Amino acid sequence: MSFSDVVEAIKSLSTEEKQEIQLLLRQYLREERREEIYENFQTARVEEQNGELKFSSDINKLRQLIEE
Structure with a gap:
């Protein structure tokens, strides 16, 4: 099942079912x-x-560590 198939299947669900999927x-x-x-x-x-x-x-030392 492709992503677009899943999207289309979700579109056809009731609002309650969509909310359950969201949860x-x-x-x-x-x-x-x-x-x-x-x-x-x-x-x-x-x-x-x-x-x-x-x-x-030391903030300068931290900057050096990040750049390594």
Whole structure:
């Protein structure tokens, strides 16, 4: 089923059904974002354990780290 088929199928639904799909999509997007955040956390944890992360409270040093 193509994207346009899905769009057409949604158009034919009742308002109530469309609202339910909207709620489901929001939930799915939240879950995906949470998973993305968790994966980034896991990556940062490994980098920190390997000594690959650098920290500084000096704004100039932070700018240098960003440019690297």
